[in-house]
Amino acid sequence: MSAASPAPASGPGSASGPSSARRIVGAVIHQPYIWAIVALLLLLIINLVKDPSYLGVSVNATTGNLSGNVIDILRASAPIMMIAIGMTLVIATRGIDLSVGSVMAVSGAVSMEFMNNSGGGDAGTAIMAAALALGISAVLGTVNGVLVSVVGLQPFITTLITMLAGRGLAKVITSGQNTSATNEPFRWLANGTVFGFPVIFVIGAVIVAIVAILVRRTALGLMIESIGINPRAARMAGIRPIGILISVYIVSAVLAGIAGIFSTASVMTVEVAKTGLNAEMDAILAVVIGGTSLAGGKFSLTGSVIGALLIATLDKTIVFLSIPSSATPAFKAIVIVVICLLQSQRVRALFARRRSRTTPSAPVPTRKETVSA
Amino acid sequence: MFKTARFRAIAGIALAGAMALGVTACSGGSDAEGGGSAEGDVTTIGFVAVGPEGGWRTANEKNIQDSFSKENGFDLKYAPATNGDQNSQITAFTSFIDEGVDAILLSATEATGWESVLERAKEAEIPVVLLDRGIEPNDTELYTSRIAPDNVGISASAAEWANEQFPEGANYVVLEGPPGLSVVNDRNKGWDETIDPNFTKLESQSANWSTEEAKSVFETILKANNNNVQLVFAQNDEMGLGAALAVEEAGLKPGTDVKIITIDGTKAALEALAAGRLSFVAEYNPLFGDTAIEVVDAALAGETVESEIVVPSVTFDSPEAATEALPDRAF
Numbered sequence: 001m002s003a004a005s006p007a008p009a010s011g012p013g014s015a016s017g018p019s020s021a022r023r024i025v026g027a028v029i030h031q032p033y034i035w036a037i038v039a040l041l042l043l044l045i046i047n048l049v050k051d052p053s054y055l056g057v058s059v060n061a062t063t064g065n066l067s068g069n070v071i072d073i074l075r076a077s078a079p080i081m082m083i084a085i086g087m088t089l090v091i092a093t094r095g096i097d098l099s100v101g102s103v104m105a106v107s108g109a110v111s112m113e114f115m116n117n118s119g120g121g122d123a124g125t126a127i128m129a130a131a132l133a134l135g136i137s138a139v140l141g142t143v144n145g146v147l148v149s150v151v152g153l154q155p156f157i158t159t160l161i162t163m164l165a166g167r168g169l170a171k172v173i174t175s176g177q178n179t180s181a182t183n184e185p186f187r188w189l190a191n192g193t194v195f196g197f198p199v200i201f202v203i204g205a206v207i208v209a210i211v212a213i214l215v216r217r218t219a220l221g222l223m224i225e226s227i228g229i230n231p232r233a234a235r236m237a238g239i240r241p242i243g244i245l246i247s248v249y250i251v252s253a254v255l256a257g258i259a260g261i262f263s264t265a266s267v268m269t270v271e272v273a274k275t276g277l278n279a280e281m282d283a284i285l286a287v288v289i290g291g292t293s294l295a296g297g298k299f300s301l302t303g304s305v306i307g308a309l310l311i312a313t314l315d316k317t318i319v320f321l322s323i324p325s326s327a328t329p330a331f332k333a334i335v336i337v338v339i340c341l342l343q344s345q346r347v348r349a350l351f352a353r354r355r356s357r358t359t360p361s362a363p364v365p366t367r368k369e370t371v372s373a
Numbered sequence: 374m375f376k377t378a379r380f381r382a383i384a385g386i387a388l389a390g391a392m393a394l395g396v397t398a399c400s401g402g403s404d405a406e407g408g409g410s411a412e413g414d415v416t417t418i419g420f421v422a423v424g425p426e427g428g429w430r431t432a433n434e435k436n437i438q439d440s441f442s443k444e445n446g447f448d449l450k451y452a453p454a455t456n457g458d459q460n461s462q463i464t465a466f467t468s469f470i471d472e473g474v475d476a477i478l479l480s481a482t483e484a485t486g487w488e489s490v491l492e493r494a495k496e497a498e499i500p501v502v503l504l505d506r507g508i509e510p511n512d513t514e515l516y517t518s519r520i521a522p523d524n525v526g527i528s529a530s531a532a533e534w535a536n537e538q539f540p541e542g543a544n545y546v547v548l549e550g551p552p553g554l555s556v557v558n559d560r561n562k563g564w565d566e567t568i569d570p571n572f573t574k575l576e577s578q579s580a581n582w583s584t585e586e587a588k589s590v591f592e593t594i595l596k597a598n599n600n601n602v603q604l605v606f607a608q609n610d611e612m613g614l615g616a617a618l619a620v621e622e623a624g625l626k627p628g629t630d631v632k633i634i635t636i637d638g639t640k641a642a643l644e645a646l647a648a649g650r651l652s653f654v655a656e657y658n659p660l661f662g663d664t665a666i667e668v669v670d671a672a673l674a675g676e677t678v679e680s681e682i683v684v685p686s687v688t689f690d691s692p693e694a695a696t697e698a699l700p701d702r703a704f
Contacts, residue, residue, distance in 0.1 A: 051597065062624030069596050076589060167456065176425040178584075178611070180641065191622065267584045267618055271611070273425045273456060274583040319593040325579030326552040 032291025033303035035342040039335065040310045043317050050321060059196065066196040069316065075190075075266075077312035078204035079104070079259035083279055084286035084304040085211055086252030091287055093241075093248055094228045094296030095148060095155035100256035100283055102166025103140050104276030107133040107260030109170040112270040115181035126186040134257045140166060141253025145246030163280070170272045180269040190265035200262055207258065211251070212301050221299075224248065228296030282311050289339055310339075417448045418669065419469030420478045421462050423506075424453025427582060427611050428639035432704025433505065433659035437478065440662025447666075450474065459483040466490050470497050476669050477501045479516075484509040484555040491515040500672035502665060507555040513680040517672045520664055522657045522684040524556055528563035528608075530688055531634045531655045535568060535604060538632065538652075542571030545604035546594055548587050548612040549579045560608045560636060575602060580612045587615030588622075595623050605633045610642035610654070617650045628652055638689065640702045646695035654695065658686040659704055 028034060047054040047069070057068035083100045090097040111129040118125050140162055147158040192199045215221035226234040227241050235241060259279070264270045288294065289310055290303025314335055318328045341347060418441050422434050434451075441447040452465035459482050469477050470493055477499055481487060487508045494501050495515060503519040535545070547564070550557040561577075576594055580587035587607065595602060600623060607613030613635030617627040627633055628649045635642050638656030645651045661684045671678050689695050 060624045063622075067623070069593070072589075072592055072596070164455075171425055176431060178425075178427060263585055267588055267615060269584050269611075269614075271427070271583055271585065274581065275585065277456065315589070316593050319576075319578055319590050320597050322576050322578075322597070325549060325577070328579070 031300070031303065032343050032348075033289065033300065033306050035339050036289045036291075036303070036306045036310050039339050040306065040313055043310075043313050047317055047320055054320075064196070065193045069320070071198060073309070073312050073316050074201040075198045076316060077309045078200040079262040079279075080282050080286060080308040080311055081204050081208060081305055082255040082259040082262070083283040084290070084308045085208055085301060086255035087280075087283040088287050088290070088292055088299050088301055088304040089215070089224060089248045090155070090252045091292055091294060092224045092228045092296055092299035093245060094231070095245070095248070096159060096284070096294070097144065097249065097252045098156065098159040098280045099140065099144060099162035099166055100252065100259070101276035101279035102163045102170065103137050103253050103256035104260030104263060104279055105170035105270065105272055106140065106166050106173070107137045107257035108264030108270035108275045109173040109179065109272060110136050111186070111261055112179040112181045112264055112268075113173050115183045115186060116179050121183050123185040126183050126189075129183070129186065130261055133261055134254055137253045137257025137260070138250050141250035142246065144253065145249030148249060149242040149245035167272070170270070170275075174270060174272055176272065178269055178271045182268065186265050187268055190262050200266075204262075207255070208301065208305060215301070220244075225297055225299065228299075285336060286311055289336070291343065414446055415448050416446060416476070416669070416673065417474045418450065418476050418478060419465070419472070419474040420449055420451050421466050421469070421480065422451060422453045423457065423480050423482055424455075426457070427609065427637075428641060428704060429609065429637045429657065429659050432639070436660045436662045437504065437665060440666055445666065454482050457482045459486065463490055467493070470494055470499060473497070474499065475673060478504050478665065480504045481506045481508055484553060488512070488515065500669070502668055502672070504661075504665065505556075509555060518668050518678045518680055518682055520661055520668060520682045520684060522686045524559035524657070525563035526683075527636055527655045527657055527686055528560040528606075529567040531606065531636065531653060532564045532567035534653050534688070534690055535572070535606070535634065539572070539603065542569060542573070543603035544573045544575050544598070544601055545606060546575050546591070546602055547577040548591065548605060548607040548616060549577060550582050550608050552579055557608060564606060572604075580615065582609050582611055584611045584615035584618075587612035588619045591616040591619035592622060595619060600625060600630075602631055605631060607633060607635045610635045610637040610639045613651055614641065614645060617645065639704055640699070643689065643695040643699050643702060646689055647692045647699060649692055654689045656686045656688060658684045
């Protein structure tokens with residue numbers, strides 16, 4: 001994940017301290033996702049207060065794998081991470097992809113139905129099932145991309161249609177049933193371990209790293225941002241938006257397909273009405289928490305990864321603290337609202353103002369309110 | 374510029390087409406024939422259904438559709454909810470009233486908020502039969518009859534089995550459906566009233582009827598309680614199977630270390646019971662299409678109908694019982 005190099009710090013006022021460690025800390029503090037990190041730590045501390053051994057990771061005597069709450073969080077965050085990364089790229093182009101949850105269901109339905117019908121329990125069948133699922137996800141992504149870029153439909157409407165149609169498609173594939181299958185290699189993807197570490201998170205991290213290298217070590221990231229900032233200027237500057245838009249939607253759909261494989265492999269059942277339900281909301285939240293603006297333009301993959309980790313931690317914390325199930329949506333909403341508030345321009349301006357007293361190089365925001373601090 | 378204008382036009386047409394598709398999808402085949410009222414002796418029935426949810430629901434809705442067949446003199450219009458959304462159900466319900474169907478069958482996704490549409494159906498003199506899911510507040514004036522297995526009784530029988538198994542009491546966890554459903558309230562009621570006071574309820578969490586969510590929720594509950602959980606009361610089969618997966622993942626053995634009770638009795642659950650992964654399965658009988666036909670016929674003939682009809686259900690408490698019942702399990 002370290003390869004996910006953060007977007008350039010928003011302000012020039014990174015503290016020019018003597019040590020490089022201090023500079024890194026300074027750069028991170030100026031990132032919009034700093035509050036997500038704070039919230040993440042806060043949630044972990046709350047859990048620690050409830051149970052001092054919360055962060056402990058031990059080796060399970062019976063299964064020989066690492067076990068612990070942190071491992072569970074990493075495992076639960078992998079599918080959210082996948083869709084959040086795809087969503088980040090789409091949002092950066094001023095788009096949105098509401099269809100990720102349905103694509104998850106389609107991908108899960110395709111792989112389960114394939115394995116159920118072929119009956120093979122070997123790795124070959126698993127690979128075929130996964131390839132088929134990702135292929136169909138890519139087709140759905142292409143539909144989104146073409147409608148948005150070539151036809152010029154609104155991304156919201158386009159992906160809303162794919163969202164409705166996708167879940168319908170998943171139901172058609174399994175004829176409305178929740179299909180189960182048995183295939184050990186496929187199950188291993190979500191439940192297995194490499195050196196005791198969950199495979200699902202390792203795969204997720206590798207995929208994030210690949211995407212990060214692709215967009216940050218080439219000009220692709222800049223092109224995506226420029227389309228999001230000003231499509232016309234981007235075109236004048238010689239960037240062809242159609243190709244980039246189509247590929248961004250395909251990437252988002254394929255990543256959603258991977259998320260679908262992850263979440264169905266964990267129980268080896270696709271629940272056509274439940275798999276990936278409301279996943280688009282989690283993805284959008286992760287992106288927003290990570291500091292990428294819904295208005296498009298600059299994006300931060302690191303931020304989205306942190307957002308995904310935060311959402312997984314939040315879900316797990318709710319259960320760990322035994323918050324009554326009827327209160328969970330409210331609890332989740334409060335945490336997210338607080339983070340968004342802390343990220344808002346005005347609140348950040350307040351902090352920037354404070355900072356400007358110590359580092360005169362920082363831009364002084366032109367706010368009318370006087371801060372008494 | 375000419376090019377973009379043309380694209381806009383195409384986009385407009387495509388959008389309109391998509392919207393039209395969307396609209397028809399919403400009303401979900403309910404008006405396939407287009408406002409055909411009863412002719413001759415064909416009885417038109419509107420079925421406001423839940424749609425794909427799990428094995429139980431599929432079996433139930435298929436049974437209803439098969440029972441109200443053309444051969445039996447019915448024209449059943451099936452309107453499943455879009456992803457469990459109550460609004461889509463209310464829309465389907467009102468369009469059935471407007472069409473003037475002879476009777477409406479309703480399986481509500483949410484218990485509350487049905488008064489005004491039920492009132493309208495009553496004004497239009499269309500009998501409404503509730504299938505499985507009840508409504509809150511339960512005003513029997515608003516509907517003809519409710520046909521359902523007895524949720525309170527079924528979960529009470531599950532609690533009785535637990536009392537027998539753990540005379541000394543045990544730590545247990547309840548995995549519920551979404552909060553607010555009448556099923557969830559009833560299943561909680563039957564359990565809480567019957568379970569012995571020496572049992573400790575560690576936690577009651579919703580896993581939204583889902584295997585995946587139940588697995589994730591229960592693995593965390595196990596960690597929060599250092600695996601000191603002896604019993605799980607899962608309010609449907611899918612969640613029970615998810616809990617079994619979480620137990621296995623934690624290196625424990627479902628059936629010995631953690632006993633799991635589920636309600637519904639689908640094939641998948643009985644297979645798991647036969648394999649020893651579940652410990653007790655209480656059936657929630659979905660096959661009551663014939664009773665529904667009797668009730669609808671009686672209501673249309675103007676006879677008085679019982680406002681509450683209980684569908685009999687059985688329980689399975691051993692792998693042997695499950696193995697025996699499996700070959701002719703219809704759902």
